[in-house]
Amino acid sequence: MNKNGNRVDYYLKDKCLISKSVVYWDQYITALRASDTITILKKEYIINKINMVHDSVNLVLKVNVEPLKVNN
Secondary structure (H helix, E strand, O other): OOOOHHHEHHHHOOOOEEEEEEOOOOHHHHHHHOOOOOEEOOOOEEOOOEEEEEOOOEEEEEEEEEEEOOOO
């Protein structure tokens, strides 16, 4: 398996916000599971669901996020 081919895709509903290759796969998954929130393009999101899927050759983490609601 080509570690450099693995990637993570972040989705807000059905829209892909960002897709990135992951070099240090095990460390990335560990850090992602330990997090409740993530910042993407200067906006904070709550991690809702993480799925691991396969495309033709690579592993893909499909991460569903929701906008972070701030109480005023």
